Amino acid sequence: MERRQLLTIIVAVVVIAAAASVTVFLLTMPPPGTTPTHVYIVEGDSEWFELPSGGRTDVFALVTDNGAPLFGVLVNVTASPSTEGTLSAASATTGTDGIARVEYAAFNRTDDVRVEFTFSAVLGGKEVSGSVEVRQLGIGREPTTARVKGLVMRAADRLPIDNATVQVNLLNMTGLPANTPSFFSNNSNSLGRFEIKDIPPRSAFVQTVKTGYKSARANITLVAGQNTRVDFLLEQLTGKVLVVWHTYSGKEQDEFNKLVDRYRATRPDLNVQVEVQPFAGAPEKFIVSATAGNAPDVMRFQNDRLGEIASLGYLEPLDSRLDPSTINLYTTDALAAMRIEGTIYALPATQDLLAIIYNRALFQAAGEPLPRDDWTTNDLVRIATNLTRPGQYGFVTPQTNGYYWFPWLMGYGGDIFTVPDTEPIDDDSDVGLNTNESARSVLFMHSLDKVHHVMFPNPGEDPMLTEFLSGKAAMITTGPWNIPRIEGAEIDYGIAPYPIVSETGQRAEPVLGVKGFAIWKLSSVKDDAFDFIKFVTSPAEQKKFALGVDGVPGTNDLPTYRAAFTDADILANPVISRFLLQASFSSEFPSRPEMGRVWGPVTDALTFIYEAVDPTVSDARAILTQEEMEIYG
Incomplete structure (x- = not known):
């Protein structure tokens, strides 16, 4: 009124x-x-x-x-x-x-x-x-948590903005329990006020999003017991606006910004607003924003969370917009990863997976031959032991992160789910974690740390990469997203596929994750959103994204379009060709809605087993069985 x-x-x-x-x-x-x-x-x-x-x-x-x-x-x-x-x-x-x-x-x-x-x-x-x-x-007694409070106002007249979504994003998770969320959020009230409680004290950034406004963020330092005050003045967007959230960082973010600029040149009538979100917690942030009616028009998802988001009703089905010529652009597997219960909810842009990256100079200094493509876990242990010495680690991989455990799970004959994504989970036998194969795979992975001592204790992803970039780790497990940093550190590196598990004769297989772009179901610019995701996932743009433009190297990400696998330029890229070899020894990343419930229980199980003293297969299986109930239940 x-x-x-x-x-x-x-x-x-x-x-x-x-x-x-x-x-x-x-x-x-x-x-x-x-x-x-x-x-x-x-x-x-x-x-x-x-x-x-x-x-x-x-x-x-x-x-x-x-x-x-x-x-x-x-x-x-x-x-x-x-x-x-x-x-x-x-x-x-x-x-x-x-x-x-x-x-x-x-x-x-x-x-x-x-x-x-x-x-x-x-x-x-x-x-x-x-x-x-x-x-x-x-x-x-001392305080243990922090709070953030403030106002969200319209920049033009300082009137309050109701129902803006405010999110506090932690910049590091060091020392926090495994299942601590990476962000905390609340919405502004009718007076524009917000308050967010129970946040771990540390460095963070706070971001405010509201449909029709340009989002804003500020870096803050949270102190236990203290209120951190942050007020926002949001600029109202004009004209036809398309808001895109992505989770790229580093080189990938740079190349995506270039890609968006190429799209903007084709659509001067459209105001494309691009916002980066931290990969960890991005799906949860989308859910929170969608619940409040403030979601972006387009969001980048990895397929392991796509089913969960689609099941909540927040994504626009794309089948009616896809003609056969568009469908046939993508590989069958990539498009299947974007399909939930028979419906396509996103277009695939890239795919990636883990491989083993090694430092050639450290191998040469130790007189150790480089890993063969048909090597085994016995070879891995022997080589890693030979390359481990004071101040240097032979092989480093995270010990309590499910993504890094899954390759060993597959190599021991296990699986995350025992039924295809197209079939429902009827009982706990459809979840594949409470098996002897799963237990043995965990104990093997932990033995590299606790028995063979070829790495520092319980390494995380960032410390693992830091040791490799400083020349102190001979081998690590990572994906193409970190290759630009490795090349920037001038490491003479090579890429080897995961080894064959000596106990089973089966190859350890990392999961192949497909990342694609989806459309918010309540977007007011769905036609423009679809035009955008068709552009960014087109074969021409995928190739530029992977290989680069005008002599500037690209991301080395694996494309998802069919023709890429016979494209001479793609196959000539030494990084992409080696990751394509690893992709031939990989497992599908489940897209089913229940996959979103896997990460927390798996992290807990790996942590409990890691912290146990000399656990047996029976001990490990008992822990896995207990945590599996969290997924099925």
């Missing part, structure tokens, strides 16, 4: 979020040309929400009228109970930023206590108040 249509009334709205309260007075006047409408707000806030015993914190009130800060307003401040500390003053006057601030010094106490700070001011002839609650911790 337009403000000029409102009657002359005073409306009091109380908003209570967590421990904070705000009283809002709307002073509205009738026709235009008279006194403008006033919306007075006194918002209570505090530097700390959990204050260590004997600590100090600023407590303050933000006083605004229609979102604009008010200068020179006297604000009274009280604490209840008043016996737990002292205020530096009983009142303060707002500065040019609209903030009136006093300091509170907490007394030492043995028990926790909650202290409420109330701020009041006379505005428009009425008392307007707000409050904030702080938990004062007892002696010896």
